[in-house]
Amino acid sequence: MVQTMPGNSRLLDRLPMVVLRCLAVVTFIAAFVAPLNPARLSERINQNASLFTSTISYSTTGSEFIRALDRGWIEQSALTFTYIGALITGLAVAIIAAAFCLSLGKIRMERLSVKIMMSGALAGLAGMGVLRLALGMMEGTSNLDHVKPMNPGGITAFTVLFAAALLVSAAAWLRLPKAVESDRYEIEPKYRLFLMILPFLVLVGLFSYLPLWFWRVSFYDNYIPGVELASEDFVGLKWLRFLFGATRHDILRVLKNTFVMSGIGLATAWLPMMFAIFLSELRFKSFKRGVQTLTTIPNFISWVLVYSVAFAVFSTEGFLNWMLESLGVITEGSNYLLSDKYLWLKMWLYGTWKGLGWSAIIYIAGISSIDPQLHEAATVDGAGRFRRMWHVTVPGLMSTFFVLLLLGISNILSNGMDQYLVFENHSTRSAIEVLDLYVYNIGLGRGSNIPLATLVGMLKSIISVTLLFAANRASKSLRGESIV
Amino acid sequence: MYKEGRILKYMYKQSAGDHVFNISNAVFFALFTLLCTFPIYYLFINTISDNGLVLAGKINLFPEGVHFKNYTALLNVGALKNAAVISVVRTVVGTVCMVLSCAFVGYLITQQQMFARKIVYRFIIITMYFNAGLIPWFVNMSMLGLTNNFWGYIIPAVVQPFNIILIKTYIESIPKEMEESAFIDGAGYFTVFSRIIFPLSKPILATVAVFGAVGHWNSFIDSMILMGSNDKLYTLQHRLYIYLQQATNLERLVQGGSVTKEDIEAALSSRINSMTVAMVSVIPILMVYPLMQRFFQKGLMLGAVKG
Numbered sequence: 001m002v003q004t005m006p007g008n009s010r011l012l013d014r015l016p017m018v019v020l021r022c023l024a025v026v027t028f029i030a031a032f033v034a035p036l037n038p039a040r041l042s043e044r045i046n047q048n049a050s051l052f053t054s055t056i057s058y059s060t061t062g063s064e065f066i067r068a069l070d071r072g073w074i075e076q077s078a079l080t081f082t083y084i085g086a087l088i089t090g091l092a093v094a095i096i097a098a099a100f101c102l103s104l105g106k107i108r109m110e111r112l113s114v115k116i117m118m119s120g121a122l123a124g125l126a127g128m129g130v131l132r133l134a135l136g137m138m139e140g141t142s143n144l145d146h147v148k149p150m151n152p153g154g155i156t157a158f159t160v161l162f163a164a165a166l167l168v169s170a171a172a173w174l175r176l177p178k179a180v181e182s183d184r185y186e187i188e189p190k191y192r193l194f195l196m197i198l199p200f201l202v203l204v205g206l207f208s209y210l211p212l213w214f215w216r217v218s219f220y221d222n223y224i225p226g227v228e229l230a231s232e233d234f235v236g237l238k239w240l241r242f243l244f245g246a247t248r249h250d251i252l253r254v255l256k257n258t259f260v261m262s263g264i265g266l267a268t269a270w271l272p273m274m275f276a277i278f279l280s281e282l283r284f285k286s287f288k289r290g291v292q293t294l295t296t297i298p299n300f301i302s303w304v305l306v307y308s309v310a311f312a313v314f315s316t317e318g319f320l321n322w323m324l325e326s327l328g329v330i331t332e333g334s335n336y337l338l339s340d341k342y343l344w345l346k347m348w349l350y351g352t353w354k355g356l357g358w359s360a361i362i363y364i365a366g367i368s369s370i371d372p373q374l375h376e377a378a379t380v381d382g383a384g385r386f387r388r389m390w391h392v393t394v395p396g397l398m399s400t401f402f403v404l405l406l407l408g409i410s411n412i413l414s415n416g417m418d419q420y421l422v423f424e425n426h427s428t429r430s431a432i433e434v435l436d437l438y439v440y441n442i443g444l445g446r447g448s449n450i451p452l453a454t455l456v457g458m459l460k461s462i463i464s465v466t467l468l469f470a471a472n473r474a475s476k477s478l479r480g481e482s483i484v
Numbered sequence: 485m486y487k488e489g490r491i492l493k494y495m496y497k498q499s500a501g502d503h504v505f506n507i508s509n510a511v512f513f514a515l516f517t518l519l520c521t522f523p524i525y526y527l528f529i530n531t532i533s534d535n536g537l538v539l540a541g542k543i544n545l546f547p548e549g550v551h552f553k554n555y556t557a558l559l560n561v562g563a564l565k566n567a568a569v570i571s572v573v574r575t576v577v578g579t580v581c582m583v584l585s586c587a588f589v590g591y592l593i594t595q596q597q598m599f600a601r602k603i604v605y606r607f608i609i610i611t612m613y614f615n616a617g618l619i620p621w622f623v624n625m626s627m628l629g630l631t632n633n634f635w636g637y638i639i640p641a642v643v644q645p646f647n648i649i650l651i652k653t654y655i656e657s658i659p660k661e662m663e664e665s666a667f668i669d670g671a672g673y674f675t676v677f678s679r680i681i682f683p684l685s686k687p688i689l690a691t692v693a694v695f696g697a698v699g700h701w702n703s704f705i706d707s708m709i710l711m712g713s714n715d716k717l718y719t720l721q722h723r724l725y726i727y728l729q730q731a732t733n734l735e736r737l738v739q740g741g742s743v744t745k746e747d748i749e750a751a752l753s754s755r756i757n758s759m760t761v762a763m764v765s766v767i768p769i770l771m772v773y774p775l776m777q778r779f780f781q782k783g784l785m786l787g788a789v790k791g
Contacts, residue, residue: 034627053629104599193598196673200589200643204608207640211616211624223623278509291513293774295520300769302702304725308762309523311728312530315735317541317755319526335735357520385502417618418705422725425732436618443619444709450619457617465614 016172017103017110020117023168024100027124027161030154031055031093032206033213038128038154039086041135042147051154054083055090073143081134089127089158095120096165101195105187108179117169124162128155218455239455247452253430254438257344261434262412264348269405275356276363277393281385292364295357303418306354310337310423337423343431351419362404363397370396399479406475410468413460435460524766531555531760538756554760563715564723564761571720571765574637575700582696583689585642590651591677612645622709632714637706641699647692654688655681694776698769720765727758 030036031051039054040047069079099120102113138149187195217223221233243251282288298306313319314336324330336346370393378388417436424432433441435456443453476482530538534549542548558564592598593605615621622631630636658681666676682689704721711717718726731754 190597190599197592208611211620214620214623294517454619
């Protein structure tokens with residue numbers, strides 16, 4: 001009991017700082033979540049804007065509102081107050097974020113950060129006050145039907161956060177040990193490095209992790225961009241039942257397309273390896289290099305450009321028709337892009353045309369790292385050229401091949417949408433629609449069933465990640481090496 | 485591409501079968517190379533030949549009646565000029581931002597004493613293997629105010645996990661002593677990065693820059709989805725896609741038979757237009773690629789073999 005006392009009291013001293021840091025992080029994240037935007041005082045204000053957006057751009061707060069302003073439904077001052085409130089709150093969040101960074105420093109820095117945190121929290125509370133004032137002004141206008149003022153949940157949420165930050169920083173101030181003469185304002189290298197990388201982590205969080213939050217859209221009845229999800233629209237697994245009920249026909253067709261096209265790709269996964277092996281057998285160095293350079297060019301051409309090339313070559317007036325006509329194979333030209341014959345094969349050919357030279361590069365690198373002595377030894381033992389290829393080069397490339405194959409298997413559901421989007425037209429649609437394209441088509445393209453599209457995308461992501469981990473596990477147990 | 489040792493050359497005599505193999509192998513690669521390059525050549529001769537001959541499908545192997553009016557005509561299309569400017573600015577700004585930040589992140593990640601280094605690295609790298617999906621991404625972008633906004637092209641592409649892996653692997657191959665001696669001389673992390681690490685990792689940075697630039701130059705899905713209501717921000721590839729859609733639809737009408745003379749004419753002129761625009765967007769890639777190729781095969785191989 002006696003022995004644990006010092007530890008406990010140190011923990012108690014540290015606790016407020018830990019809570020304070022967590023509060024700062026939560027406040028910062030909340031500034032990027034649209035439903036928690038405290039500056040959305042009217043239903044006319046863009047509902048998709050987060051506090052961050054409202055702070056950096058006046059027009060986002062006002063764009064939907066300009067009309068109301070022009071018609072004289074509200075006073076300019078109400079709008080100005082809204083914006084000032086958003087600005088103060090945004091600044092407060094920025095101050096709190098800065099204080100969070102400083103709080104990782106040594107004791108003097110930490111004490112400074114608590115002071116800054118306190119002022120940030122005060123500024124935030126002031127911002128909330130201004131926003132409440134603006135709300136009052138909006139509610140006071142005569143045209144309530146047009147202005148549609150509303151009390152955003154964000155005001156309450158942020159008031160609570162700021163008040164908590166104020167209280168906890170006061171507690172931390174009392175608990176923190178005093179700085180000694182020898183202490184200086186500095187941050188340990190390990191935290192300095194962390195702070196330097198932090199902005200990039202925020203970017204990753206914003207663009208890779210924050211979207212996961214919108215998976216919840218798939219559990220709601222309807223989603224209109226810019227309108228917040230209402231709890232009465234919660235439908236649970238309705239869309240999952242819908243997917244395998246009403247649209248079962250579609251989804252089965254799409255899955256078939258996806259599996260066939262990925263399957264062809266997997267079945268021919270050895271092609272780049274063969275390409276590299278045979279390329280390495282070419283005698284003349286300059287020829288070899290020329291081939292390698294020119295065959296990788298198509299990889300750097302976008303799918304739109306591939307389509308335009310295909311359009312030039314395969315359409316009615318194109319090269320292929322000319323050639324077949326002059327050879328006397330056909331008498332009248334037709335547009336091959338508008339036919340759905342051999343579509344899967346054609347898609348694979350386009351992909352191979354674009355990617356073969358490029359995917360061979362990794363094998364070329366692999367071949368150059370095979371020990372020449374192995375070849376010499378095989379030659380001494382009387383192995384011919386093909387035997388050396390088969391018994392020396394191929395085994396040397398197998399591990400690369402295996403890794404790429406496993407990655408290919410875990411990507412079986414993701415064919416990408418660029419290629420299929422550009423080649424899609426009325427006659428090819430039903431055979432070309434792969435999962436990625438289907439998501440686009442039902443969500444943003446022809447249809448606008450956003451919950452269903454979100455659901456399909458979500459299932460796809462979950463299955464892909466599961467497959468990846470399975471592949472990784474398989475690789476670990478088979479080769480004792482992980483691929484991820 | 486293994487280097488044949490002396491013994492191998494001495495020991496191994498070329499047989500007749502080998503000669504047959506060598507020749508057929510060379511012929512195969514020559515044909516495949518032709519297959520990769522001819523379509524682009526074909527596109528090119530069709531844009532510089534006499535338009536009448538082109539539309540009759542007469543230009544197939546060599547250009548005839550060479551002129552450059554198709555290219556000068558494009559200059560008069562305001563939307564295209566605008567799209568070209570957007571594409572160029574986007575490619576330059578996006579690539580510079582991406583290379584600088586990926587290089588910096590790659591450098592920081594190599595610093596062993598960083599707080600929570602492993603977690604930080606995994607946090608970034610794991611995003612290579614999952615994504616929330618198209619719709620959540622779109623909704624998120626609109627929530628952040630990056631739809632109909634030029635920065636919607638730049639900011640999301642700043643941190644690229646794969647490029648960070650390549651750069652980190654490369655930096656790890658630079659001798660530690662160089663950094664350490666700079667630290668002893670009193671340099672900070674920024675100085676070490678900008679004076680030592682950055683200049684030393686030029687080959688890999690060039691590789692990454694090519695990837696980034698080509699990616700920016702080629703992408704059209706983001707333009708299509710994010711910039712829907714603001715056609716001033718459309719990229720060149722997006723414009724090209726729109727032209728091609730029109731051309732295809734017109735061809736379909738013509739093939740279906742239910743057309744007027746104007747439809748046919750429109751189909752034909754949109755055919756030449758789309759070819760010219762395509763050529764305009766291929767040319768920068770063809771010009772930059774051979775210059776950079778020397779750099780980046782080295783850089784990529786190092787990264788690929790190690791990572």
